[in-house]
Amino acid sequence: MGVIRKQSIRNSIIFYLGMSIGAINTVLIYPNVFNDQPEHWGLIQLIVAYALVLSTFTSFGIPKVLLKFFPVYRDKSKLLMYSMLIPSIGLLFVTLLYIFLKNEIFLAFKMDPLLQENFMYVLILIFCISFYEIFSALSRSYLDAITPVVLNEFFLKTYTLIILVLHGFKYIDFSTFLLLYVSGYLIKLFVLFLINFLNKRVSISFKLSDLNFDELFKFGLYVFAGGLSIMIVTRLDMLMIGYLLDLEQVAFYTLAFYIGNAIAIPGRSVISISVPLISKAWENQDIKEIDMIYSKSAINQLIVSGLLFLVVWLNIDDVLSLLPEKFSYGKWVVFYIGLAQLVNMSCGVNGAIIVNSKYYKYDLYTNLILLAITVLLNFLLIPNFGINGAAMATAFSIIFFNLIRLIIIYNKIQIQPFTLKTLLTIILLILVYLICFKLDFDNIFLSIAVKTILSATLFISICVKANLSDDINKLISDIYLRIFKK
Secondary structure, three states: OHHHHHHHHHHHHHHHHHHHHHHHHHHHHHHHHOOOOHHHHHHHHHHHHHHHHHHHHHHOOHHHHHHHHOOOOOOHHHHHHHHHHHHHHHHHHHHHHHHHHHHHHHHHOOOOHHHHHOOHHHHHHHHHHHHHHHHHHHHHHOOOOHHHHHHHHHHHHHHHHHHHHHHHOOOOOHHHHHHHHHHHHHHHHHHHHHHHHHOOOOOOOOOOOOOOHHHHHHHHHHHHHHHHHHHHHHHHHHHHHHHHOOHHHHHHHHHHHHHHHHHHHHHHHHHHHHHHHHHHHHHOOOHHHHHHHHHHHHHHHHHHHHHHHHHHHHHHHHHHHOOOHHHOOOHHHHHHHHHHHHHHHHOOOHHHHHHOOOOOHHHHHHHHHHHHHHHHHHHHHHHHHHHHHHHHHHHHHHHHHHHHHHHHHHHHHOOOOOOHHHHHHHHHHHHHHHHHOOOOOOOHHHHHHHHHHHHHHHHHHHHHHOOOOHHHHHHHHHHHHHHHOO
16 A cells, blocks of 8 residues: 555645646636636536547547556557557547538537537547547556646646636637647647656557457457446536536536535545556455555545545535625535545545456446436436536436445455444544534635634544544654654
């Protein structure tokens, strides 16, 4: 767990720095810059959403294929060439569909005219996202998870902040802003490729005869179908709001969704480091190592994500009152999404365990179930409850999805991530909330500061005293020694 702890700490620092910049962008800058034309913000979100979903098609599960089989093949150049060839073919196919059937596609998905005018940016982003994920997987295979995180979480969000300010002060118009926004994805892809190239990780061979195509394709097919399902689910709410409502509602939902979804950030750093280690453990059939990663990731993610959810929900009314009025109606979106992510984080790295095992087919099955439930619930709930309905559908689907995966892992390899410490952490979160939620002051900023500091201090102190996580105690001890024992 030492490698996971060291890199996840570094990754978490970058994640939190990126989260801070992202929070400034999403909670403060975007609503004010696009207050008069929220449909422009909605357009940006839909462009990214369509690109993410379609890039899952073009990639065909390749990033996970590269991660899983990287330890297996001695000649990495052939595997990398295969990994680059598949998304190139996929991108060509999607581009041809757009050229010859774009009017039919626009009509079928009831796309807003503004989205139709700018749909070409979706194709550019598909290229950027597909190949960025490949080179990110390559970096992670060499146990360098920090570089992709820095580019994605720090660079891109800082770059976005700069062009948002330029647009907000009318130095650039919206068309120029959109062009620069998409260019940010191109820049981060080029930088990541260059870093991998300079570190001599990029080597390709056109002789692919030694590859086991059946094995690679079969695994890629199942991962693709499963990955497509999960990507559609995570973006379906936004796409369906655009389909059933309008671009403005997409913008309003984006803000509330971001606040609720922020608590999942710690889990990303743990997962990004855990995947290659779990893959290696499966190669060695080391179930004990997998069990340790599973349980430690679950309690660590529950504690950190639980603290973030606690702070967010304690301050939600005050935070929303600071926003432009039309953006301040997403309180229950925050709750449903935050609760869903808290459950998701508390279940540990269950997805990585399934995908990298011989039971990887279950990743497809569970994702297809998740997709079916999410589509059905969105169609039922959005017309009746608007953006709250979209959040409710997402929350129920994610919770049910994790329950199924927990059952599969326990049934197949007899491990599960929960202990008595899990229950104690949940009880502690509830108690701290009950202590702090009535604390209100006339000054909003004072109220936010007091509730945040008091709740965090109480929760962290008791967590450390009760030794709910060895890794978190070790982290706090290391920080203390560095500050006070120099």
